[in-house]
Amino acid sequence: MANQSGAESETADQRGGDTPQAVATTEYDYSNFYYSSSDDLFAIFGPYDDWWYGSARNSGYYLFSQPMSTPPGPRINLEEQLHHETLKLFNLASYNYLGLSTHPEVIAAAHAALDKYGLGAAGSPILSGTMDVHLTLEKELAAFKHKEAAMVFPTGYSTNVGLLSALMRPGDWVILDQNVHASIVDGAILAKAQVKFFRHNQPADLEKKLKGTTGKRLVVVEGVYSMDGDIARLPEMVEISKRAGARILIDEAHSSFVYGAEGRGVVEHFGLEDEVDIHVGTFSKALGGQGGYVAGSQSLYNYLMGFARSRVFSCALSPAVTAGVLAALRIVKREPQLRQRLWENVAHFRSLLATAGVDVAESTSQIIPIMIRNDRKILGIAQKLQKEGLYLQPIIFPAVAKHRSRFRVSISASHSTADLDRAAAILIKVLREEEIIK
Amino acid sequence: MSDLKPGQVQYLYRHAIGGFFEFPTENARKLIPPFMSPVEPHHGQSVLSVMAFDFSGSSVGEYGELVLSVPVAPRITRGQPMPRAAFFPFLVGTTTKASREHAIKLWHLPHFMDDIQIEFEVGAHEITVAAAHGGSKILDMRITDYEWEPVEHYYQAFEHDATGTYMATMAMNAQFSENEEERGSIEIYPHAFTAGLNPDGVNSTPFRELWMRDGRQTFDPLETIGPGGA
Numbered sequence: 001m002a003n004q005s006g007a008e009s010e011t012a013d014q015r016g017g018d019t020p021q022a023v024a025t026t027e028y029d030y031s032n033f034y035y036s037s038s039d040d041l042f043a044i045f046g047p048y049d050d051w052w053y054g055s056a057r058n059s060g061y062y063l064f065s066q067p068m069s070t071p072p073g074p075r076i077n078l079e080e081q082l083h084h085e086t087l088k089l090f091n092l093a094s095y096n097y098l099g100l101s102t103h104p105e106v107i108a109a110a111h112a113a114l115d116k117y118g119l120g121a122a123g124s125p126i127l128s129g130t131m132d133v134h135l136t137l138e139k140e141l142a143a144f145k146h147k148e149a150a151m152v153f154p155t156g157y158s159t160n161v162g163l164l165s166a167l168m169r170p171g172d173w174v175i176l177d178q179n180v181h182a183s184i185v186d187g188a189i190l191a192k193a194q195v196k197f198f199r200h201n202q203p204a205d206l207e208k209k210l211k212g213t214t215g216k217r218l219v220v221v222e223g224v225y226s227m228d229g230d231i232a233r234l235p236e237m238v239e240i241s242k243r244a245g246a247r248i249l250i251d252e253a254h255s256s257f258v259y260g261a262e263g264r265g266v267v268e269h270f271g272l273e274d275e276v277d278i279h280v281g282t283f284s285k286a287l288g289g290q291g292g293y294v295a296g297s298q299s300l301y302n303y304l305m306g307f308a309r310s311r312v313f314s315c316a317l318s319p320a321v322t323a324g325v326l327a328a329l330r331i332v333k334r335e336p337q338l339r340q341r342l343w344e345n346v347a348h349f350r351s352l353l354a355t356a357g358v359d360v361a362e363s364t365s366q367i368i369p370i371m372i373r374n375d376r377k378i379l380g381i382a383q384k385l386q387k388e389g390l391y392l393q394p395i396i397f398p399a400v401a402k403h404r405s406r407f408r409v410s411i412s413a414s415h416s417t418a419d420l421d422r423a424a425a426i427l428i429k430v431l432r433e434e435e436i437i438k
Numbered sequence: 439m440s441d442l443k444p445g446q447v448q449y450l451y452r453h454a455i456g457g458f459f460e461f462p463t464e465n466a467r468k469l470i471p472p473f474m475s476p477v478e479p480h481h482g483q484s485v486l487s488v489m490a491f492d493f494s495g496s497s498v499g500e501y502g503e504l505v506l507s508v509p510v511a512p513r514i515t516r517g518q519p520m521p522r523a524a525f526f527p528f529l530v531g532t533t534t535k536a537s538r539e540h541a542i543k544l545w546h547l548p549h550f551m552d553d554i555q556i557e558f559e560v561g562a563h564e565i566t567v568a569a570a571h572g573g574s575k576i577l578d579m580r581i582t583d584y585e586w587e588p589v590e591h592y593y594q595a596f597e598h599d600a601t602g603t604y605m606a607t608m609a610m611n612a613q614f615s616e617n618e619e620e621r622g623s624i625e626i627y628p629h630a631f632t633a634g635l636n637p638d639g640v641n642s643t644p645f646r647e648l649w650m651r652d653g654r655q656t657f658d659p660l661e662t663i664g665p666g667g668a
Contacts, residue, residue, distance in 0.1 A: 027522065028520060032512075032520065035475060035477060036512075038513070038514070043515075044514060046516035047514045047515070047516050051520075178480065185480075189481050195482045196482075197460075197480050197483065401618035401645070402618040403584060403618060403619070
């Protein structure tokens with residue numbers, strides 16, 4: 001395999017195992033290859049390939065990005081990438097919290113939009129890319145969120161990047177929970193704002209970090225945190241931010257359409273919808289689609305229209321996806337029983353785990369981390385789970401702290417009780433065999 | 439020490455402990471040469487590494503050492519030992535004059551030019567180090583353990599003075615424990631030793647804690663990698 005430098009072009013595999021001893025271990029991870037002091041941009045590729053082909057891939061990194069050949073439902077076919085076989089697995093790894101990605105109405109709406117509009121929007125939202133279906137989604141979403149306006153972005157990532165870089169300027173302060181999504185951090189970096197991180201979900205540390213900041217300040221939290229499944233201590237965060245005169249943004253990527261009596265998110269759950277200044281969410285989790293949104297005032301919408309560069313300079317969300325998301329939103333409004341079903345499933349699965357003594361850390365949501373706390377064993381356990389018929393993604397350093405490796409379970413309303421019982425049985429069996437639980 | 443290759447220098451230690459503390463990159467950049475890049479675990483936040491050694495054997499006898507450094511981008515070369523991390527030590531303190539002169543001569547390390555006092559106290563699952571100078575406290579640090587395992591890790595240390603820019607490559611063989619459980623702590627006192635730090639900006643809880651015991655530190659010969667400067 002040739003690398004792009006043209007030099008050092010063979011991989012460790014091709015050199016018959018002549019891998020430098022120091023990289024032929026599992027001692028290393030992605031973090032070791034982030035920086036390079038070399039003046040040659042591509043010099044890092046050689047050592048990285050040695051690590052990747054010498055040990056990382058076969059020891060378990062191949063588990064990441066394996067393709068599915070079915071929808072992301074409760075049962076999937078996975079095209080396994082080490083032995084190149086098709087595996088039939090129970091799926092606890094997809095975000096599809098309300099099971100809407102395959103709902104017949106959603107599929108029909110997307111089909112109809114595909115017939116009506118074609119594949120893509122063929123333009124930026126501020127030029128020729130806006131179609132009536134985009135505006136309908138924005139209007140209905142704003143009404144659902146009880147806000148004056150809502151803006152649709154092509155992805156969740158571009159939502160935060162566009163929003164923060166549109167609002168914040170050099171010298172402004174962005175005060176972030178240390179566990180917020182990378183898109184929020186990247187947006188702050190792109191804005192060239194000053195950034196402070198407070199310790200995860202610790203209001204006292206937020207207060208400490210706000211001290212000494214002046215000028216324009218934005219505090220950012222998430223509704224449900226994606227790696228730990230815990231919920232924001234929003235009442236305290238809002239109170240501290242308000243007292244300091246800072247604006248507050250909540251990213252409800254994993255909590256909108258799921259939390260609250262009507263599905264308006266953690267803000268509804270806490271009765272703080274009007275206290276939070278900016279509401280962000282995605283369509284790729286509970287709605288099973290793609291894209292993101294910002295909800296707030298009409299003035300915020302107007303300003304973002306001109307300054308959210310990630311939206312201005314991207315093609316608009318595909319009309320087929322937009323129509324599917326719109327159908328999913330209407331189902332969410334019409335069928336609260338979907339949320340009820342989700343929370344029943346969450347309670348059922350949690351009870352199975354609790355009975356077996358499985359460590360789920362601080363999670364209280366539909367995201368349940370199965371704490372392994374052993375960075376060396378988790379990839380092997382992941383392979384064993386897959387072999388036993390369960391699809392779960394390992395989450396390892398540097399995505400989480402050292403020794404906080406875990407599997408991230410995503411419960412869906414589309415799981416049947418029998419699915420969950422069988423999946424839990426596989427999980428508990430393997431965890432016992434691997435002596436993670438007794 | 440008979441397994442040493444020509445030019446290698448070895449030190450034996452009872453304990454080597456370290457804490458990684460986030461602190462502003464703005465502060466870090468004042469402590470390292472402009473051509474080095476501090477590692478940022480979070481945007482705008484670099485790492486203050488505080489290491490304390492309880493050396494039990496060396497060519498200059500037993501001594502204690504306190505090293506303040508900033509983790510920086512390593513030099514990764516295919517076919518060479520892969521560094522686990524790289525550091526720029528910006529201030530070193532030792533308990534003896536002999537060890538100080540030895541490290542300045544061999545490794546070009548910037549030193550606090552007076553003896554300091556370093557006391558280790560080992561508990562059930564934690565170790566504390568108290569560093570002081572002439573009755574004034576420098577810092578107190580507490581590090582906790584996790585699972586122990588024997589390791590051989592490679593590290594790089596960069597030095598820069600008027601005579602040149604240097605790289606030291608070292609292997610650490612020891613019983614090793616590392617965690618990111620945020621159970622440790624540090625208290626930094628106003629002192630000339632810590633004058634380069636803005637104590638309010640240094641997190642008081644380490645995001646990573648390291649503890650090596652009954653180990654040896656083996657240095658390869660110092661490499662000159664660039665010119666000197668102010």
